[in-house]
Amino acid sequence: MQPEARNENLNPTGIKVVSLISIGQHPQSGRARRAEQDARAVELGLNLVGTGLELLHAGEGDETVMRSYLGMGLPKMTLLKQRDHCDALPVLAEYLARKVPDLVLTGVRAESGEASGMLPFLLGEKLGWPVINRIAAIGEVVDGEVEVLQALPRGQRRAIKVRLPFIASVDMAAEAPRQSAYGPGRRAAIDANATDGVVDAVRTGWQESPARKKPKRLKVVKAKTAADRFKAATAKPQGGGGKVMKNESATEQAQAVLDMLVEEGVIR
Amino acid sequence: MILDGLLPVLISVALALLVIGAVRRVSLWRAGQPESVNIVAGLLAMPRRYLVDLHHVVERDKYMSNTHVATGGGFVLSMALIVLVHLFGVDSQWLAWALLAATALMFVGAVFVYKRRQSPPSRLSKGPWMRLPKSLLVFAATFFVVTLPAAGVIPAEAGGWLLAVILLAGIVYGLGEMLFGMGWGGPMKHAFAGALHLAFHRRAERFGGGRSTGLKPVDLGADILGVDKPRGFKWNQLLGFDACVQCGRCEAVCPAFAAGQPLNPKKLIQDMVVGLAGGTDSRYAGSPYPGKDVGNARGGPDQVITEGLVNPETLWSCTTCRACVEECPMMIEHVDAIVDMRRFLTLEKGNTPNKGAETLDNLIATDNPNGFAPGSRMNWAADQNLRLMSDVKEADVLFWVSDGAFDMRSQRILRAFVKLLKTANVDFAVLGDEERDSGDVARRLGDDATFQSLAKRNIETLRKYKFNRIVTTDPHAFHVLKNEYKDFYPQGEGNYEVYHHTTFINELVKASALRLDLYKGGAVTYHDPCYLGRYNGEYDSPRELLAELGIELAEMERSGFRSRCCGGGGGAPITDIPGERRIADMRMEDVKATGAELVAVGCQQCTAMLEGVVEPRPEVKDIAEIVVECLVEEVH
Known part of the structure; x- marks a missing residue:
């Protein structure tokens, strides 16, 4: 659905939001498409700042895919043009450091390419901004602070207050993206900026092959009633050994975390 | 004086x-x-x-x-x-x-x-x-x-x-x-x-006994895709709206109106008149859109139609069955107008209701409306040993399988038809995974961009092979292949014949290529699919074929060119606009009124819609399935 005319360029919060968009891949056909999580990030951005939202992509920028994002109702986008085997991180970081937006939205993980899910974190590290992962919704901005709703497993949500600027990756639990309209998408402008891309040396050495399905352990549900089955499907796994520390002092809590990391061999 | x-x-x-x-x-x-x-x-x-x-x-x-x-x-x-x-x-x-x-x-x-x-x-x-x-x-x-x-x-x-x-x-x-x-x-x-x-009729071919039912292509380079304001219609479309005599014959045959969905073709045309002249519908003195009061619509030549004049739900209620166009004594083209306005909603507004957006996304990404893997299109025929066009390059008959390939009920129809083709020793082949959705649904949902993309790619595939005719069990694909692909073929090409399977089987029977027994069973009636009948004028072959099996049809009151839609056309099951009744239920009432135990159909959409009616009800079978039951197989 296109943003209504009256919302155009209207930015009630006055903040600058950038949504990073990537080339998605349809799981059945393998065809390039609007990535599901990135489209949700765009939807969130549109609801937050309307057409003031900036779309940003680093790569060759498959035109059909770019236009399918633009068809959500944006008049233009920024393309940092570089070959597909170049690393997206340096150009994005450089661009964002220069533009200084208040909020950067991304998907949790790309559907094609490396798809490591590391981009938001690496960007955060480079820019020195906090990263909130897997958000489902964003509330109002009040005095440079915003309440975001983080999606946790099994439909749980956690409300977090964050100070701008920050980076948020958008979970599938966020509002489904609006339909992309062909006409506006076709007419929108793609501002292509040539960049001197840094070739991702590690990635060029890789070989891509279709993923194999991991064998799954059969889960025998012994539940007799529908209520039991429901519980089995929704209850938290009863992992042993967990500990909830609420009343202890910060030092004790930190010590417990450190002990656990040493125990698990994360820190030696 | x-x-x-x-x-x-x-x-x-x-x-x-x-x-x-x-x-x-x-x-x-x-x-x-x-x-x-x-x-x-x-x-x-x-x-x-x-x-x-x-x-x-x-x-x-x-x-x-x-x-x-x-x-x-x-x-x-x-x-x-x-x-x-x-x-x-x-x-x-x-x-x-x-x-x-x-x-x-x-x-x-x-x-x-x-x-x-x-x-x-x-x-x-x-x-x-x-x-x-x-x-x-x-x-x-x-x-x-x-x-x-x-x-x-x-x-x-x-x-x-x-x-x-x-x-x-x-x-x-x-x-x-x-x-x-x-x-x-x-x-x-x-x-x-x-x-x-x-x-100055836009479809002059309709006069003199001709037929013109294919939708006109959208120029995808235009500033506005589809019709946004009354001024966006062609001038002779506006003239056509003004010709309306408000006789309401369209209203009397409209399945959506009868089902209590918010569509009345007569009111729609009158709203277009309000739009072209400017003003409100307060002087309209006919039946309203079911469930909507008259007097609130306001429009003008330069006002967006769906913002105040016509509710989008009205446009999405249409099954594109063409009953209104067929009945209209003024030969007004309601369906063209509705699809024109849908095009604006889909291509410019990105506002196709309910499952519309998902279906279109699937068509774009997988070439079929339900998002199945394009490589699994031939799974239904794993045991059928069909020849692929990519292997044989040439065949007398190209069997267009359609998206029925992905649906288990439709697969039974496909199998029945393949059996008939094999029994009659027809030289045929299929496109296999190279086939794509014909684009029918995308086009009726207003997405002419996706339709054109599918059509062009299908045409590219078709042009690679040599065949004399195309046969399909799907009247929608039949219509699109026959009437709507011509616009996208290079000049002078695309002169293949397209057959609906009932026509084709009828020819086989007439040529004594199939030996048939008499049908043993109760009373039978036949439901004319809109896209076979009104869109393409094929009323006789299915009836001749059934008569060949010794069936005396118990015709429904509304049959032939007056056949009532099953509710499955025009993407209506996808946009799913609520009404008071279901169109398929009403059609099944028509069937029951004849006392038939079996309703013969020639369309997989009709089969799906009519079988969706709760039992007890007459059985629903495709004509291919009925013919296979009567087939006398020679034992060697």
């Missing part, structure tokens, strides 16, 4: 007002988009189109056709003679007597119009239309009396002041309705707009 001096003046004034009104009306139509029409040829063809083609439709209602011939013919004749006798004062008793006869004829016709309006069926609009028979009577009677002296029946001085005043009132009222009203939007507008609509 006293009127002698006044009459020519009155006639001249009325004619002048008519001309001014007509020019104004023409300028309203010309606000539409340009469309090239052969003006001279159109005007020359108009009388024949009126007398033959239009009358052919009107004649389905004998009462009304006779009435209209008398009234309309009488009026046209009267008017011509009135100009001669009373305006130019041609002094001829012959002409006067002819005028008397013409007005008498018109009067008789008008009496029948009047009788019809005593208790009008609900489909007819009331309001000014209730006034019309009286106006006709007054006009005919007045000019009859006024002409009497000229014919020498009564002396010129006959009658006193009283009669003169009454006649004067009659003349003013009669001329006002018939001439002034014609130019200024009264009920008589239909005569003027209708005649021009016939002359």
Whole structure:
């Protein structure tokens, strides 16, 4: 659905939001498409700042895919043009450091390419901004602070207050993206900026092959009633050994975390 | 008589007002988009189109056709003679007597119009239309009396002041309705707009027994895709809307209207008239869109239609079954208009309701509406040992499998048909995974971009291979391949024949390529798929084939060109606009009314819709399945 005319360029919060968009891949056909999580990030951005939202992509920028994002109702986008085997991180970081937006939205993980899910974190590290992962919704901005709703497993949500600027990756639990309209998408402008891309040396050495399905352990549900089955499907796994520390002092809590990391061999 | 001096003046004034009104009306139509029409040829063809083609439709209602011939013919004749006798004062008793006869004829016709309006069926609009028979009577009677002296029946001085005043009132009222009203939007507008609509019809192929049902392509490079405002229609589409006589035959046959969904084709056309002229629908005096009050719609030539004039739900209720177009005595193209407006909603607004967006995304990403892996298209035929076009390159018959390949119920139809093809030793092959959705659903949902993309890629595939004809079990693919792909073929190409499987099996049976036993079972009825019947005129082959099996069809009241839609066309199951009833349930009631135990169909969508009706109900089978049951297989 296109943003209504009256919302155009209207930015009630006055903040600058950038949504990073990537080339998605349809799981059945393998065809390039609007990535599901990135489209949700765009939807969130549109609801937050309307057409003031900036779309940003680093790569060759498959035109059909770019236009399918633009068809959500944006008049233009920024393309940092570089070959597909170049690393997206340096150009994005450089661009964002220069533009200084208040909020950067991304998907949790790309559907094609490396798809490591590391981009938001690496960007955060480079820019020195906090990263909130897997958000489902964003509330109002009040005095440079915003309440975001983080999606946790099994439909749980956690409300977090964050100070701008920050980076948020958008979970599938966020509002489904609006339909992309062909006409506006076709007419929108793609501002292509040539960049001197840094070739991702590690990635060029890789070989891509279709993923194999991991064998799954059969889960025998012994539940007799529908209520039991429901519980089995929704209850938290009863992992042993967990500990909830609420009343202890910060030092004790930190010590417990450190002990656990040493125990698990994360820190030696 | 006293009127002698006044009459020519009155006639001249009325004619002048008519001309001014007509020019104004023409300028309203010309606000539409340009469309090239052969003006001279159109005007020359108009009388024949009126007398033959239009009358052919009107004649389905004998009462009304006779009435209209008398009234309309009488009026046209009267008017011509009135100009001669009373305006130019041609002094001829012959002409006067002819005028008397013409007005008498018109009067008789008008009496029948009047009788019809005593208790009008609900489909007819009331309001000014209730006034019309009286106006006709007054006009005919007045000019009859006024002409009497000229014919020498009564002396010129006959009658006193009283009669003169009454006649004067009659003349003013009669001329006002018939001439002034014609130019200024009264009920008589239909005569003027209708005649021009016939002359400049956008689908001239429909006249002279032809057929033109394929949708027109969208220019994807245009500034606005689809129709946003009344001005976005082609000028002759606007003219077509103005030709509406509000007879409501469309309303009477519309499945969505009957189901209580918010669509009434007549009201839609009237809303378009409101849009092209500007104003509100408060003067509309017919049935409303079910569940919506009249009087709230407001529009103008430059106002977006779906913002105040027509609710998008109305547009999405249509199943594109074409029953309204088939019934319309004015040959108005409702479906074209609806799809034009849907195109705007989908291509410009990105606002296709319910599962629409998902379906379109799937079509774009996987070439089938449900998002199945394109590589699994041939899974249904794993045990069928079908020849692939990519292997054989050439075959007599190309079997277009359609998306039924992904649906387990439709696969039974496909298997049955393949068995018949094999038994008859037909040289056929399939495209396999190279086939894509035909684009039918995308196009009816208004996404002409996706339709064109699918069509072009399918055409590219088809052009690689040699075949004499295409056969398909899906009437929607049949229609698209036959009528809508031509626009995208390079000039001079794409001259293949397309067969629906019922036609093809019928040919095989006639050529004795299949040995069939008689059908053993109860009463059978046949449901005509819209896209086979009304869209492509194939009513006979399925019936002949069933007759070949010894089946005497128990025909439904609404069959053949009047067949009622199953509710599955035009993407209606995808957009799923709520109503009070389901169209498929109503169709099954039609089936039950015949006492049939089995309803034969020739379309997988119809099968799905009708089988979706809760049991107990008659069985639903595709004709291919019925034929296979009766097949006598030779044992070697």
